[in-house]
Amino acid sequence: MHSHLHTPENANCEEIMTALDECHARGFLWKTLGQCNDIKREVNRCLSAERLQRAKQNREEAREKRSRIEKIWAEERAREQGELPQKQE
Numbered sequence: 667m668h669s670h671l672h673t674p675e676n677a678n679c680e681e682i683m684t685a686l687d688e689c690h691a692r693g694f695l696w697k698t699l700g701q702c703n704d705i706k707r708e709v710n711r712c713l714s715a716e717r718l719q720r721a722k723q724n725r726e727e728a729r730e731k732r733s734r735i736e737k738i739w740a741e742e743r744a745r746e747q748g749e750l751p752q753k754q755e
Contacts, residue, residue, distance in 0.1 A: 675720065679712035 676683070686709050689702035696702065 676713060676716055678716060679709065682708050682712055 682705065686702060686705045689705050690697055692701070
């Protein structure tokens, strides 16, 4: 069993997922005889591509966040060593 597929993150795969739902709605025998297998493979490819795109975006955001944090740490180290004036609050 899989999680619910029709989510905002998978919006680009909506059409093919709907086709799979329609294929499955034809009945147990239809699914058992493998009539939905090609559509299922297309859904898997689409969802995999979506997941990879989200992972790429998450990595980029994490790198940016890490860069900002490291800059703050460097400034704090410089202040501790007396290279920069103390931060006024």
